[in-house]
Amino acid sequence: MYSKCGDIAKAIQIFEESPRRDLFTWTSIICGLAMHGHGKRALCYFSEMNESQVSPDEVTMVFPVNGEGFRLGSEIEHYGCMVDLLGRMGCLKEGYDLIMGMPMEGNEIIWGSFLSACRVYNNVELGEVAARSLLELDPRDPWGRVMLCNIYAEEAKYDRSMGLRKEIKEKGLKKSPGCSSIEVNGSVHGFLVEDNSHPCYNEINSMLEKIEKLMN
Numbered sequence: 001m002y003s004k005c006g007d008i009a010k011a012i013q014i015f016e017e018s019p020r021r022d023l024f025t026w027t028s029i030i031c032g033l034a035m036h037g038h039g040k041r042a043l044c045y046f047s048e049m050n051e052s053q054v055s056p057d058e059v060t061m062v063f064p065v066n067g068e069g070f071r072l073g074s075e076i077e078h079y080g081c082m083v084d085l086l087g088r089m090g091c092l093k094e095g096y097d098l099i100m101g102m103p104m105e106g107n108e109i110i111w112g113s114f115l116s117a118c119r120v121y122n123n124v125e126l127g128e129v130a131a132r133s134l135l136e137l138d139p140r141d142p143w144g145r146v147m148l149c150n151i152y153a154e155e156a157k158y159d160r161s162m163g164l165r166k167e168i169k170e171k172g173l174k175k176s177p178g179c180s181s182i183e184v185n186g187s188v189h190g191f192l193v194e195d196n197s198h199p200c201y202n203e204i205n206s207m208l209e210k211i212e213k214l215m216n
Helices: 006-015 025-034 039-051 076-089 092-100 110-119 124-137 143-154 158-170 201-215
Strands: 179-184 187-192
Touching: 006 025, 025 039, 025 076, 039 076, 076 092, 076 110, 092 110, 092 124, 110 124, 110 143, 124 143, 143 158
Parallel strands: none
Antiparallel strands: 179 187
């Protein structure tokens, strides 16, 4: 819980004090660190997990550890996790090489994750590649163009940025509201930005407030 909420120090403290570290415990700390940009430390814990004789599952098994007998899984979700991890670490060239070497075509999630990393590190060249790939997958989704506009603006390439914004306006493209989802007992629950239509909306807000008080 602490790692997902961004309180990495508390998450590590609880993990280190845990008397028994099972697959769930290892996966929580590794994924939490990777999610919040602590890729190198996540890799260290992955190595420790291997040394402790705990075998990773499809969630933790998202990147290869040289010499340990593990290989990157064949499912696209595994590649997506690895691309996201490399992007958070700023290893954009390695992330791009991984995408190009996949046995399947990259989907919107993989290219979107990679483009987000290009935006964080203002890599125009690879950002253009990612945006073009997203455009080929869904020409009507303006998100890739918007992200590329921001990259251009950060690099003072205002003519390109304004050109893309003009294109978005002329084509009448509108960005979809942000959405997240969670699976509970086999059912997927979706949440949109500023959406209060979920039947358990009040209970969810109440629980979030309790968690926030505990973390403060």
